[in-house]
Amino acid sequence: MENLLRPVIVVGGSLALTLLIGWATDRLLRKADARHSETPLWGLLRRGRVPYQALLCAALLRGSYDRADLLQEHRVGIGRTLTLILIxxxxWLIVRIAAAVVETTFTRYASSRAHRDPARVRRVRTQVSLIMRVVAAVVGVxxxxxxxLTFPAMRAAGASLLASAGIIGIVAGVAAQSTLSNMFAGFQIAFGDMVRLGDTVVVDGEWGxxxxxTLTYLTVRTWDERRLTMPVSYFTSKPFENWSRGGAQLTGTVFWQLDHSAPIPAMRTHLQDILxxxxAWDxxxxxxxxxxSTPNTIEIRALLTAKDADDIWKLRVTVREQMLTWLCTHHPYALPRVNTADATLPPTTPRPDGTPPRRAHEPPPHAQRG
Structure with a gap:
């Protein structure tokens, strides 16, 4: 009876103590979050409740498992499993705590500078995102x-692994050359301020x-909600358009092909009324x-300004539509047309013999006699 009761007390007590400590910690964090609403730190720390309880449970079981005479033939395996869970x-908990601290710091920074320098906020957000990915990768490794290293065979092989680390590093560097280049390109993008989260870019003719x-790829959401996933090395090796660089304000153009008789002054006045x-006009x-200008039409360009890419697109389509509607209603003669009237012939000069001159469309005299 004692052989069964002792393991139940140890395991059950560890689980109960884990749940109790986890509940008490979560309640304290909840009260702190309600009391300090100016910072999201305490609410973000609550996301680490699961790894926190797993860590507590694994530590309690690992420390008290030797006293529970249960499954002695599997004692080493169970102890090693608990150690792996503990690590x-x-x-996991370290990554969650680091993410909570970093996100809280960024939130405070963004709230203080969002209205004064939105471009710098996007830059810092990009850097913070990549730094957190690096931290998570380092902690995971x-x-x-x-x-x-908890396995004796791995500890015994440690010396040989260190001795061959140089050769393995060279082989891995050659094999993962593209991956490493993308990782370094990711750092270059993050700290070189080439492109940031939320920037409007044009890549391979796609606007988004x-x-x-991430450290290896970048995702662009296009205007029709498609996602373009590209390696970050693309943005360090090829030219692309960044419409948000140096500010989100843009100047757009609208073109019309009209007749030579188009009323240009009236169009300027009507454009001002439309804007x-x-x-969307700023x-x-x-x-x-x-x-x-061509023999049949003239090209008219309208320049427009807006505060960002979305507004400039809305402004361009609005001006194009309303101007064409106005021309069709009030100045239909200004629209392009095909001239079908006879061409005006050049003035004629009498011949020396007094006979009327031959026009360009008339056949020569020998053809008329024939």
Missing amino acids: GSAA VAIAAML TVEDI RACD GRAYDISVTD
């Missing part, structure tokens, strides 16, 4: 190494917004100019 849950940046009625500038 894994500790790494250290945790895996610690788990492997940077949605995610004043459109919320009021900075506008203009209409004749930029080209």
